[in-house]
């Protein structure tokens with residue numbers, strides 16, 4: 001399902017997984033509290049709208065570092081927790097409790113191979129490619145802005161940087177060890193066609209972002225936020241209108257996209 005990202009199929013997996021995690025953590029806290037051990041849980045995500053992360057992309061709690069110090073894995077170049085079994089293809093929820101439990105040893109061996117596939121394939125180029133740093137310098141705003149678009153298109157979240165990571169035994173289970181497929185694409189290839197098939201239905205097209213293969217810098221020359229020849233579309237303007245309406249800065253239907261942009265002076269514009 002993750003292989004199809006960005007797609008409604010992955011959205012469904014993501015939401016199902018998150019709901020299950022929150023419910024399990026809630027139930028666990030309830031049992032622990034009933035037994036006299038004060039406990040609370042931190043839900044997986046802690047923000048009301050993706051636009052808030054665009055303004056301030058910092059979480060109130062790090063599930064990644066909680067999982068690292070629980071001895072579940074190591075932090076990779078892509079800022080996720082890599083686990084031996086599933087690489088970064090995991091979701092976490094945390095329970096904080098007064099119950100005394102024997103600790104688990106930290107994973108000492110760094111699981112990230114520093115292959116930089118995550119950085120090379122990120123559709124927004126959010127990571128700097130720097131072989132000397134263990135954890136990549138990441139532009140979280142680029143990532144959050146892209147996610148705002150994915151949300152509008154019913155294709156949230158992205159997850160390409162976890163999809164392409166070679167770490168994890170799940171690669172063998174799914175016979176998915178061919179990493180080179182993420183760096184080039186062939187439209188005649190059956191796998192590419194089935195990926196497109198899964199994306200075509202149930203969600204909106206991503207006009208502004210990834211026009212070709214989602215995981216290739218080589219095959220994806222269209223950078224986030226800029227279309228071919230810098231042409232604009234109604235959806236670009238509508239995104240900002242919706243945002244300002246939500247923030248109470250303008251009234252609903254005060255502006256329509258054609259009020260605030262034109263392609264008229266772009267030489268590539270065809271009426």
Ligand code: SF4
Pocket residue numbers: 121122123124125126127142143144146158159160161162
């Ligand atoms: S989630 Fe997507 S956009 Fe964000 S850093 Fe990962 S690959 Fe890049």
Ligand code: SF4
Pocket residue numbers: 076077078111112113114115116117118119164165166167
């Ligand atoms: S894709 Fe490579 S560099 Fe990125 S987190 Fe995984 S192992 Fe590390």
